[in-house]
Amino acid sequence: MQSRSPAPRAGRPRSATVDAAILAATREALVELGWSKLTLGDVATRAGVAKTTLYRRWAGKNELVVDAVAELFDQLELPDRGSLAADIEGVVLQFATILALPEAKSGLMAVVAEATRDEALRERIRASVVDRQKRLVVEGRARAQARGELPLEADPGSADRTVDLIFDMVAGAVVHRTLVSAEPADEEWVRSFTRVLLHGLGS
Amino acid sequence: MQSRSPAPRAGRPRSATVDAAILAATREALVELGWSKLTLGDVATRAGVAKTTLYRRWAGKNELVVDAVAELFDQLELPDRGSLAADIEGVVLQFATILALPEAKSGLMAVVAEATRDEALRERIRASVVDRQKRLVVEGRARAQARGELPLEADPGSADRTVDLIFDMVAGAVVHRTLVSAEPADEEWVRSFTRVLLHGLGS
DNA sequence: GGCTTTCGCTACGAGTCGTAGCGTAATGCC
DNA sequence: GGCATTACGCTACGACTCGTAGCGAAAGCC
Numbered sequence: 001m002q003s004r005s006p007a008p009r010a011g012r013p014r015s016a017t018v019d020a021a022i023l024a025a026t027r028e029a030l031v032e033l034g035w036s037k038l039t040l041g042d043v044a045t046r047a048g049v050a051k052t053t054l055y056r057r058w059a060g061k062n063e064l065v066v067d068a069v070a071e072l073f074d075q076l077e078l079p080d081r082g083s084l085a086a087d088i089e090g091v092v093l094q095f096a097t098i099l100a101l102p103e104a105k106s107g108l109m110a111v112v113a114e115a116t117r118d119e120a121l122r123e124r125i126r127a128s129v130v131d132r133q134k135r136l137v138v139e140g141r142a143r144a145q146a147r148g149e150l151p152l153e154a155d156p157g158s159a160d161r162t163v164d165l166i167f168d169m170v171a172g173a174v175v176h177r178t179l180v181s182a183e184p185a186d187e188e189w190v191r192s193f194t195r196v197l198l199h200g201l202g203s
Numbered sequence: 204m205q206s207r208s209p210a211p212r213a214g215r216p217r218s219a220t221v222d223a224a225i226l227a228a229t230r231e232a233l234v235e236l237g238w239s240k241l242t243l244g245d246v247a248t249r250a251g252v253a254k255t256t257l258y259r260r261w262a263g264k265n266e267l268v269v270d271a272v273a274e275l276f277d278q279l280e281l282p283d284r285g286s287l288a289a290d291i292e293g294v295v296l297q298f299a300t301i302l303a304l305p306e307a308k309s310g311l312m313a314v315v316a317e318a319t320r321d322e323a324l325r326e327r328i329r330a331s332v333v334d335r336q337k338r339l340v341v342e343g344r345a346r347a348q349a350r351g352e353l354p355l356e357a358d359p360g361s362a363d364r365t366v367d368l369i370f371d372m373v374a375g376a377v378v379h380r381t382l383v384s385a386e387p388a389d390e391e392w393v394r395s396f397t398r399v400l401l402h403g404l405g406s
Numbered sequence: 407g408g409c410t411t412t413c414g415c416t417a418c419g420a421g422t423c424g425t426a427g428c429g430t431a432a433t434g435c436c
Numbered sequence: 437g438g439c440a441t442t443a444c445g446c447t448a449c450g451a452c453t454c455g456t457a458g459c460g461a462a463a464g465c466c
Binding site for chain 1: 237238239305308309310311312313315316317318319320325328333352353354364365367368369370371372374375376377378379380382383384385386392395396399400401402403404405406
């Protein structure tokens with residue numbers, strides 16, 4: 001996740017077990033303590049490693065939590081349910097389920113807030129979390145176009161903007177509903193949301 | 204903002220000037236330092252007051268920043284531009300302009316993240332920031348219904364859910380665009396967004 | 407004028423930060 | 437097997453922030 005090079009060629013390699021233990025301990029601490037009271041010393045203790053080991057792998061709290069939260073979104077999938085509406089409802093419900101986890105709630109928004117002043121962190125979030133989900137939009141849109149449910153767009157630049165717009169609308173609405181309004185994005189809400197997204201407010 | 208009772212009846216009253224200076228200093232510190240590096244001692248120094256004065260008025264960093272950010276949203280208005288589409292575009296652009304300020308970006312999302320573990324803080328955000336904007340949705344919707352642009356809803360419970368849904372979709376999309384995607388919610392984007400919101404993806 | 411509350415200042419223990427230094431353990435290369 | 441190299445655990449450290457307490461002085465209401 002944080003290392004690109006596969007093999008540094010000599011010496012004792014870093015333990016993958018330790019990596020997993022640290023990330024799991026981070027999520028556990030997020031649940032129990034939340035973002036602001038989470039300390040790296042505490043995470044190290046929970047993971048059964050030395051604090052120095054943690055600092056050798058991650059630059060700080062921000063980077064660590066991004067990686068810990070990013071793993072939560074790895075399970076997102078887009079099964080073909082036969083129609084665009086059903087596909088959207090399915091993936092939005094998955095997203096809402098993950099976002100309902102306390103470790104996702106307190107962790108994700110905190111790092112997004114920090115990322116407003118840290119370009120590198122923003123890029124890390126984009127790569128680890130955002131782009132992974134954006135693929136779902138691209139895929140679902142292509143499927144719907146193949147079914148004839150959505151119009152084709154010739155200009156690739158225009159198509160990119162549409163994908164970005166849809167993504168911001170879907171992810172934004174679910175995040176806002178879950179975190180700011182603090183209400184569950186349950187099946188009823190998702191159905192209403194999907195109807196507006198597909199047919200507009202007037203319908 | 205933080206005091207409900209108008210007059211505690213005796214002794215020296217709290218200086219309103221000091222209140223304003225502290226909130227302004229908080230926003231200034233948010234711009235320069237961001238959320239995580241902002242300290243109350245620093246804010247007190249910037250405002251020219253003692254740290255103890257600050258702690259007498261606010262319970263902590265969270266509450267202080269909520270009040271400091273809430274003031275930014277006081278200027279939001281909903282001028283009648285003649286059509287629902289124009290009304291939406293106008294207010295969304297205002298919202299986007301405020302959200303583009305660094306003090307709003309780093310402050311707002313940070314307190315939202317903290318609010319996931321703090322019911323009282325969530326309520327404070329709702330009262331100071333969210334409800335104020337939700338009125339705009341209610342008003343704009345009533346206007347559009349009077350114009351015949353939106354269908355009337357007989358059931359008040361259903362109408363409330365619709366308002367909440369619209370609010371989450373509008374605010375969520377702008378926030379996500381600005382903070383997560385880190386792209387400006389400019390006029391072109393707002394126009395595209397309004398079109399989808401009103402007529403759906405198929406149009 | 408007298409009462410009450412605010413305010414500035416100083417000082418404090420507690421906790422966290424991120425790093426350095428050292429000895430030991432584990433691995434790859436020859 | 438031996439050796440270089442790196443990871444790891446542990447301890448200790450100065451610097452910083454936290455939130456509070458205690459004091460004297462100032463400012464407003466009766």
